[in-house]
Amino acid sequence: MRDSERDEGETALLAALFGGAPRCWYVLDRELRLVHLNRAARAVGCLPGEEAIGRRFTDLVPGFPAAELTGLAGEVLATGVHLTGRLLHGHPAAAPDRAQVLSLTLYRLEDGIADGSRVPLGVAVAVEDVTAREAAAERLAVLHEAHQRIGSTLDIATTAQELADVTVPRFADATTVDVLDEAWRAGPAHRGPVAPDHPLRRAAYRTRHGGEVAVRIGGLSTFPFPTPFTQSLADVRPRLVSRLDYGERWLEADPAVTELWRTAGVHSMMAVPFAVHDTVLGLAAYYRYERSEPFDEDDLELARELTARAALSLDKARSYARERTVATALQRYLLPRRAPSVSAVDAAHLYMAGGAGSDWYDIIQLSGARVALVVGDLAGRGVEAAATMGQLRTAVRTLAALDLPPDELLERLDTTTVRLAQDGALVPGGGDPDSELIASCLVLTYDPVSHLCTAARAGHPPPLVLDPAGRVVPFEVPAGPHLGVGGAGFDSATVELEEGSVIALYTNGLVSDRGRDSDASLADLREVLTRQPGRSLQELCDSAVYGLVPQRPDDDAVLLLARTHHLAEENVAAWTFPDDLAVVSQARNAAQRQLLAWGLDDLVYSTQVIVSELVTNAIRYGRGAVQLRLIRDRTLICEVSDQTQTAPHLRQARNTDEGGRGLFIVMQLSAQWGTRYLREGKTIWAEQPLPEPT
Structure with a gap:
């Protein structure tokens, strides 16, 4: 095959490949002027077409950083090192309010000479619009971050703030989170739609540069009716306002907030309710005012997923807080x-x-x-x-x-x-x-x-x-x-x-x-x-x-x-008696003298009966010496101790029984009585209330 035929074949092959490539291809000369573009560039219009031949590369991409483009092309031309998949962010001239992401591939075009060196001829640039791909990747990244960060604690305010921090500034310029007042206060779950006048608490907010908001964290408020907020809470469905028209009637419901939005330049918003099954917890609102592109249906779907993720954590936090509140209340009641x-x-x-x-x-x-x-x-x-x-x-x-x-x-x-x-x-x-x-x-x-x-x-x-x-x-x-x-x-x-x-x-x-x-x-x-x-x-x-x-x-x-405190010695009297029933009367007399000395005349008779019964039981059923002790405290305490640990038994004596009524009598005369066991022996005690002072 002759050289001319080979050159013609290679030229035809390159033309076919270049012309049929799905990407937009541009060929620049050494002055970075356009000398050729492929069919995709003409048809798709990634950049201007034939009328751009001979113009500088920076003139071809209005809305994108010209200095960065010139620098990249010049670097490839000078070094011969190609660049692949370099992302460039900007706004196309035809739609300046829409963000666009381009993927650039640049490599140097060269011609070989006899001595083997390479002579640069220009730069080939492949351009691909990857706006949708990058937007999808960014949404996945935001979702991934949300799964990592939201719900780190069982606290409503913290969870709400985590949602706001995840979405600003990557997704929205401002985010507000409002929860139903009963959810904020760990109340019962709210089932079904929410009435327009239902109070909500501001749980969290974040703005791109710390801008002003109408309601501070913890503030109680209601959404004006009718607005996308009340409608979203009424049917538990999200609302997308892609382009905010300040002439719409619903904006008149809250002039102060509307003026705040107008001043900030809010042009797009979404209202998405927090709902878990049939439980409604509140509402998240997302705003854009610095990013020129409005929210779209893809953004609404992302907002749904983010809010649903946060709703699960908020519901767990509410349930935990409610259980903790109930448990604390129960515990305090039991103390x-x-x-x-x-x-x-x-x-x-x-x-x-x-x-x-x-x-x-x-x-x-x-x-x-x-x-x-x-x-x-x-x-x-x-x-x-x-x-x-x-x-x-x-x-x-x-x-x-x-x-x-x-x-x-x-x-x-x-x-x-x-x-x-x-x-x-x-x-x-x-x-x-x-x-x-x-x-x-x-x-x-x-x-x-x-x-x-x-x-x-x-x-x-x-x-x-x-x-x-x-x-x-x-x-x-x-x-x-x-x-x-x-x-x-x-x-x-x-x-x-x-x-x-x-x-x-x-x-x-x-x-x-x-x-x-x-x-x-x-x-x-x-x-x-x-x-x-x-x-x-x-x-x-x-x-x-x-x-x-x-x-x-x-x-x-x-x-x-x-x-x-120490009980004063004069308020305690104690006697020890031998194991002999004959001492019962001595015990009664000793108790009488002590009560008269204390001025407790009204308790003499009942105390003598109690002493008589307890000392008699101790001598009859116990062993060893018997100790009688009277204590004047807030009550009058009568104690009889012996050296056995046999417990007394209270029973109801029948009419024909001659005995068995001793402890029953003690119980009737006392406010309370009982047995206290010692290391050796036991003490039977009985308490009587002191007479009211006259």
């Missing part, structure tokens, strides 16, 4: 409404509900003017955990009524916890039946007569005790296992306290919930309590909050403070 007034101690408490845990506390009046202080901590959250806490607190109060010492009370509470958990009556932490029930408890009793304080603990932090001068009182309470372990024993410790000593019981949430070492937090608590020992207990509780809880706790926090 003491107010600290009971007891003579043994002055008490104050701090309770802060957090996101996890069901802590509790209690102050229980015991027989003999004694008092029990209790704190507990149940791992878990929600209504189930609060209900479980209530069951444990009830069990503690029931066992405390038996006047058990703290270690024995915890042993029985541990057994009760195991049985209730096995029967399914107690729900493990978090309501998961496969998880373990983890609870801790500390029980402390104080006797104002003997001044003895006894405590035992089950997996709980030890108490902190300070003397009246603010010095720490050594009180090492042996650590015991958590409740529910079963079969483990508990040990107690006892210390004698001065009057005015301060006892501090607390839960882990107070000292170990902020990333700090619990020992350091406990030292801070000690410093708070010792800084000014004479302050009121409530002031000390508040100071503990200021010093230890600078932020809202993630866990429940309880602090129970008690300042001890």
